[in-house]
Amino acid sequence: GDSVTQMEGPVTLSEEAFLTINCTYTATGYPSLFWYVQYPGEGLQLLLKATKADDKGSNKGFEATYRKETTSFHLEKGSVQVSDSAVYFCALSDPSAGNQFYFGTGTSLTVIP
């Protein structure tokens, strides 16, 4: 079945460091891929998405490219800020596999000044 495997955390970075959070997926069809972010005490917010191979999603300096050949959707940011501290979830939606989203286990990021 469909699934998402996400880099385990926690990740601690200094401000202005480069961030990569790895995400790979397994899907039977042609999924859409997402990154969601969860701040303490809040629900999940959509960060970015990509709907087909080679698409690049971007938002707030974060980027991720849909790589079908490596079944990956790694999240990157060139220079993190303290305000980026949160838990990041990779997810997929595969219409051929039903209506649900599949989420990874989340990666906790802490950025220190």
Next chain:
Amino acid sequence: ETGVTQSPTHLIKTRGQQVTLRCSSQSGHNTVSWYQQALGQGPQFIFQYYREEENGRGNFPPRFSGLQFPNYSSELNVNALELDDSALYLCASSLRGPGANVLTFGAGSRLTVL
């Protein structure tokens, strides 16, 4: 545009009791999904409602049930609560149609079962 609102935000129940959680979907959205997020884990799909009918269900027992109302709001009911039901319950609304089915989440209802 109002977002997804959930109530209550926190509640404590004892094993064997029943609970009802409520969700108002984002304006313009016609589909509601419920997810269970255990501590330190990603959200797990419970079920989805569209046009007031269940339209997909995850690996959860029948004691998890739901409703969707004509105004697209929704309820999640859990009977015979177990300790493992302690989690954050997230409601997400979306608009069914062409293109990516983006979920908009509420802040969640945190359930503690003692």
